[in-house]
Amino acid sequence: MLLIHCPWCGDRDETEFHYGGQAHVDYPENTADVDDVAWSEYLFVRDNPRGLFHERWTHTAGCRRWFNVVRDTTTNEMHPETAGKVAP
Amino acid sequence: MAPPRPVLPEPPPRLWRNPDPKRHYEVVIVGSGGHGLATAYYLARNHGIRDVAVLERGWLAGGNMARNTTIIRSNYLFDESAALYNHALNLWEQLPAELEYDFLFSQRGVLNLAHTEQEVRDSRRRVFANQLNGVDAEWVEPAEIAQLCPILNVSSDTRYPVLGATLQRRGGIAKHDHVAWAFARRADELGVDLIQGCEVTGFETDGDRVTGVQTSLGPIGAGKVALAAAGRTTLLTDTLGLRLPLQSHPLQALVSELLEPVHPCVIMSNHVHVYCSQAHKGELVLGAGIDAYNGYGQRGSVHVIERQMAAALELFPIFARAHVIRTWAGTVDVTPDASPIIGATPFENLFLNCGWGTGGFKATPGVGWVYAHTIATGRPHPLNEPYGLDRFATGALIDEHGAAAVAH
DSSP: OOEEEETTTEEEEGGGOEEEEESOOOOOSSGGGOOHHHHHHHHHOOOOOSSEEEEEEEOTTTTOOEEEEEEETTTOOEEEGGGOOOOO | OOOOOOOOOOOOSOOOOOOOOOSEEEEEEEOOSHHHHHHHHHHHHHHOOOOEEEEOSSSTTOSGGGTSOOEEOOOOSSHHHHHHHHHHHHHHHHHHHHTTOOOOOBOOOEEEEEOSHHHHHHHHHHHHHHHHTTOOOEEEOHHHHHHHOTTSOOOSSSSSOOOEEEEETTOEEOOHHHHHHHHHHHHHHTTOEEEOSOOEEEEEEETTEEEEEEETTOOEEEEEEEEOOGGGHHHHHGGGTOOOSOEEEEEEEEEEEEOOSOOOSEEEETTTTEEEEEOTTSEEEEEEEEOSSOOOSSOOOHHHHHHHHHHHHHHOGGGGGOOEEEEEEEEEEEOTTSOOEEEEOSSTTEEEEEOOTTOOGGGHHHHHHHHHHHHHHSSOOTTTGGGOTTHHHHOOOOOOTTTTSSOO
8 A cells, every 4th residue: 555645634545545647637728729639638648657657646535635746657656746856 | 075176287298489580570469468369369360461470578478468367258238348248258169179278268157246226227237238239148136146156145234235146157267378378379380479578669660650669689670560568558659659548557466375166156246346256276366446546566555455355255254264375466558438449550550459457358369359350451340440549539439437347
């Protein structure tokens, strides 16, 4: 089980959290001009890196707030985004 | 008296050659799991294409093929899925004779339990859908379930009582390693080069054509390249700038110590989420769903297997003192609609078979058949036509989440 650091509550077990997938996926601008392929990309396609990944978690069983982390998808080592970790 | 435990078949004295790769092949298949091997076999058998290499970064069938829970069934809700998986089931039944290799395909029946009134309605709907699609399916009540699987707790005083189940009698299990070896041996005999220890790291391209693959053993040219790399597919397509609707997740399973034969069928429960069968050798084989987060570490979280074991104990009180011997995880590639992607890519001679999520093993011969057709002819087989990458843009999804008789 992962030990996840909630920025507000501290270190808690993974079972208190819900996974939110990739971070920083913005809703399209000018939606009337977005074609089917671009909608498909927004709805269904995410990065799937082996290594560092910016992702979202929510502390469901705690403060219920969302936050972002950078996690290594091979080692599961997690860092706050503010620690300067960037995806390759 | 317990029935005697079946003896595993001895592998034949010679399985396959270990050739050095040639400089160029008509078709290069990336990944020698069950899907890659079945595809190579049917390319040679059905289409006469024998100038084929199957490249494997580790050892043959050492990835997810070696880690799966070996269940075979075709009781899928939607027409497209029922057709594909039932094609596979029809092939499974004839393959031991065709490949001259007894891989212990045991049609012991698959029961999918229903624990709530809504699940009863959904399950009965799936039975009707299966019957309309020519898939054998029955609805059975708890009294009959107790006869089919006497060790299952069907009493009404459990947290989630068993209210009924769907039964596919033709479903069952097969010995997964032997399945791979059976395909590998025949593919090898037909001239396919099975090359282990050869990791594909990227592609050689010329405009919108792929002209070969870059490997740890140097470049290998190819008329056509067919991916069958499961959870690692996006690591390869990323090198082409081709973005796919796939996320790779850990999927865990576990086995108990060896027990006398006590569990006569396959039990799956979507609601409490565990599935369990007893392997030929005697281990109880248990699986559940994927871990929520993406991961390539081939290990998951303890609480996932803790929950699946709790669910198994509620269903099978007899397992209370069985010891867990081994837990493990594979890396599975999950699509947004829980159905695979089989077909063309924007690169005219690069083909995709991926996104099988938690359920690729049961499809092995079926997908090999249609993928070989797609590669050989450049057009999808009618059975995999609905599974194109374009469905995510057209919206013609095959949404098997939950409907597929197991939660993903």
